[in-house]
Amino acid sequence: VIPTLMIVEDDEELHELYTAMLEPLDYRLVRVYSGEEALGRLEEVEPNLMILDILLGTLMGDAVFRRLRQEPRWRDLPVVIVSVLAEARCRERLEMDERAVFLRKPFRKEQLLAAVQRGLTTKEEEQGGG
Amino acid sequence: MWYAVRIGPVWRDGEVVSAMLIARDVSERKRLEEMKDNLIRDVSHELRTPLAKVQMSLELLMELVEAAEIDRERTGRIAGLATNNVARLLETVEGILDLSRLEAGIWSYQLEVLDLGELLYEAYGYMHSLAQVKGLDLEADFAQDLPPVEGDREKLFRVLVNLVDNAIKFTSEGSVRLGARVRDGEVEVAVADTGEGISGENVGRVFERFFQEQVGAQGAGIGLAICRAIVEGHGGRIWAESGGRDQGAVFRFTLPMVEGEGL
Numbered sequence: 001v002i003p004t005l006m007i008v009e010d011d012e013e014l015h016e017l018y019t020a021m022l023e024p025l026d027y028r029l030v031r032v033y034s035g036e037e038a039l040g041r042l043e044e045v046e047p048n049l050m051i052l053d054i055l056l057g058t059l060m061g062d063a064v065f066r067r068l069r070q071e072p073r074w075r076d077l078p079v080v081i082v083s084v085l086a087e088a089r090c091r092e093r094l095e096m097d098e099r100a101v102f103l104r105k106p107f108r109k110e111q112l113l114a115a116v117q118r119g120l121t122t123k124e125e126e127q128g129g130g
Numbered sequence: 131m132w133y134a135v136r137i138g139p140v141w142r143d144g145e146v147v148s149a150m151l152i153a154r155d156v157s158e159r160k161r162l163e164e165m166k167d168n169l170i171r172d173v174s175h176e177l178r179t180p181l182a183k184v185q186m187s188l189e190l191l192m193e194l195v196e197a198a199e200i201d202r203e204r205t206g207r208i209a210g211l212a213t214n215n216v217a218r219l220l221e222t223v224e225g226i227l228d229l230s231r232l233e234a235g236i237w238s239y240q241l242e243v244l245d246l247g248e249l250l251y252e253a254y255g256y257m258h259s260l261a262q263v264k265g266l267d268l269e270a271d272f273a274q275d276l277p278p279v280e281g282d283r284e285k286l287f288r289v290l291v292n293l294v295d296n297a298i299k300f301t302s303e304g305s306v307r308l309g310a311r312v313r314d315g316e317v318e319v320a321v322a323d324t325g326e327g328i329s330g331e332n333v334g335r336v337f338e339r340f341f342q343e344q345v346g347a348q349g350a351g352i353g354l355a356i357c358r359a360i361v362e363g364h365g366g367r368i369w370a371e372s373g374g375r376d377q378g379a380v381f382r383f384t385l386p387m388v389e390g391e392g393l
Contacts, residue, residue: 013211013214013215014183016208016211017208017211020190020204020208084178084179084182105179106178106181106182106183106185107186108186109189109190109193
């Protein structure tokens with residue numbers, strides 16, 4: 001099964017870069033431009049992982065993350081949290097759990113691929129372990 | 131106002147006879163510290179984002195170039211992205227430097243008596259094709275007999291171009307109208323658009339450096355802050371009006387008329 005990645009980012013140019021970095025790999029990529037759109041399209045997209053920018057327009061990434069964690073269906077969704085903020089500040093704001101991976105902007109392609117891989121593996125391991 | 135206060139004893143013949151309080155006005159120092167903090171904040175947001183994109187684009191470009199078969203379309207898009215962001219960076223850096231020069235009074239004004247109508251037409255001609263590319267109508271709507279004003283041609287032209295450019299940037303359909311009239315002994319120039327508009331609480335804040343209506347949204351950058359510095363440097367006022375989000379916006383500024391004119 002090809003994993004589906006939902007990329008939540010309001011900057012079109014960054015979407016372009018995400019696509020260039022991730023497309024050569026075997027992922028289905030879904031571009032989403034706001035926090036509202038991300039929450040609204042979860043059922044339809046059924047992502048295996050979400051790449052979530054923190055600085056979004058009206059509904060910030062941290063609010064999206066908190067909402068995900070309140071929903072039984074999406075509580076375990078691996079999330080790669082992307083921010084220009086330092087990791088410590090992000091962790092304070094977000095109460096990040098073991099299924100959340102932090103990635104600071106700017107990042108290198110290898111760092112993004114490693115973060116995505118780590119997120120997907122965590123989930124697989126848990127499912128594998130029953 | 132900010133004061134730094136020091137209190138110490140006053141000694142006479144080995145005894146404390148009174149206390150001395152020295153209060154120093156440190157408002158200027160505080161202001162400079164705030165400016166420094168703001169600059170660091172601006173640099174981290176406005177310069178780091180495009181720099182990050184340039185870095186990521188170049189890394190990808192290297193990979194694309196090294197690939198056995200070059201994907202020309204993708205290579206072109208990523209190269210374009212890097213180039214645009216370098217241009218944006220340069221513009222922001224130039225803007226920060228220009229605003230600093232204006233605020234520090236390093237840039238002097240080359241004043242001359244100007245035909246404002248002529249300057250408005252120049253700005254109109256300069257920006258017309260940009261509006262056209264975006265499918266917008268750029269309209270010129272001002273009287274032929276505007277009184278002359280005293281000003282720095284180059285800097286006032288920059289104000290007009292910045293305001294029109296800003297209007298085009300935040301308008302996806304409709305028009306941008308450039309107008310001018312005489313009002314209460316001043317000349318008032320207006321740039322009106324049918325664009326995104328500004329919410330009530332932010333109307334007064336759009337001239338702040340790098341102000342953004344929403345966190346993470348595209349901001350007006352430094353252009354409007356430069357406009358304000360130039361207009362105020364001419365003894366004029368600048369302000370924005372808007373009925374709210376999606377209601378369009380009007381940016382107005384005034385210039386004093388040359389003495390003896392229009393009386």
